[in-house]
Amino acid sequence: MSMDVSQIEIYKQQVGKVAASLVTSGMIVGLGSGSTSACVVRALGKRWQEEGLRFIGVPTSVETAHLAQSFGIELATLGQCPELDLDIDGADEVTHQHYHLIKGLGGALLREKIVRYAAKKFVVVVDERKMVDQLGDHTPVPVEVTPFGWEATAKHLEKIGAKISIRLKKESKEFFLTDGANMILDCNFGLITEPAQLEKAINEIVGVMENGLFVHCTDEVLIAGHDGIQHLK
Ligand SMILES: O=C[C@H](O)[C@H](O)[C@H](O)COP(=O)(O)O
Numbered sequence: 001m002s003m004d005v006s007q008i009e010i011y012k013q014q015v016g017k018v019a020a021s022l023v024t025s026g027m028i029v030g031l032g033s034g035s036t037s038a039c040v041v042r043a044l045g046k047r048w049q050e051e052g053l054r055f056i057g058v059p060t061s062v063e064t065a066h067l068a069q070s071f072g073i074e075l076a077t078l079g080q081c082p083e084l085d086l087d088i089d090g091a092d093e094v095t096h097q098h099y100h101l102i103k104g105l106g107g108a109l110l111r112e113k114i115v116r117y118a119a120k121k122f123v124v125v126v127d128e129r130k131m132v133d134q135l136g137d138h139t140p141v142p143v144e145v146t147p148f149g150w151e152a153t154a155k156h157l158e159k160i161g162a163k164i165s166i167r168l169k170k171e172s173k174e175f176f177l178t179d180g181a182n183m184i185l186d187c188n189f190g191l192i193t194e195p196a197q198l199e200k201a202i203n204e205i206v207g208v209m210e211n212g213l214f215v216h217c218t219d220e221v222l223i224a225g226h227d228g229i230q231h232l233k
Pocket residue numbers: 032033034035036037089090091092103104105106107108109112
């Protein structure tokens with residue numbers, strides 16, 4: 001679905017504002033990564049500064065931590081706050097049924113998944129371009145692998161059907177490295193019919209730290225689009 005860049009930006013800001021309204025004082029909140037999550041953090045920052053909203057944020061990336069800190073939002077680690085009330089994060093694809101996700105085009109998937117599974121409730125924020133019938137529609141599955149022996153890990157991934165593209169930094173030909181200093185192999189499996197099985201099969205491969213399939217773990221989806229905001233539960 002092609003869309004004007006400025007329109008997409010407006011959608012992200014709209015959905016960010018609605019997601020930020022779900023946070024109440026005293027909550028412990030997972031702060032996702034990526035451009036849509038950044039809109040949530042900015043909207044939360046505004047509420048922090050203008051309304052005196054007070055909560056504790058658990059960031060899923062260094063970038064998100066810096067953005068939250070720029071508004072003065074209080075942050076904690078999972079060690080300090082192991083159980084979260086709510087986690088709000090973006091996604092690259094969301095299925096209409098069951099709200100299965102592909103995440104990780106920004107490279108934050110491992111920390112995002114750890115934070116998600118520490119939270120009682122998971123709300124996903126997207127614009128309408130991200131909604132699909134089946135995962136794999138237009139996004140590969142990002143797989144975070146340890147750099148040692150990544151070539152062997154890649155061969156195992158190919159054996160289960162992946163067509164691999166090694167993630168490189170945009171500005172150079174160097175390997176992209178995650179906040180945890182791991183590599184990302186973007187794995188195209190075509191349309192994914194059994195996401196739960198694939199998530200498990202990928203994670204059984206030695207050298208794989210985590211993959212970007214989030215299956216049966218989304219509670220609510222906020223979708224910004226031409227009809228306004230849809231809140232699916
Ligand atoms: O690693 C990145 C995250 O999973 C993001 O939440 C995801 O890529 C969506 O990012 P954006 O909101 O920028 O499209």
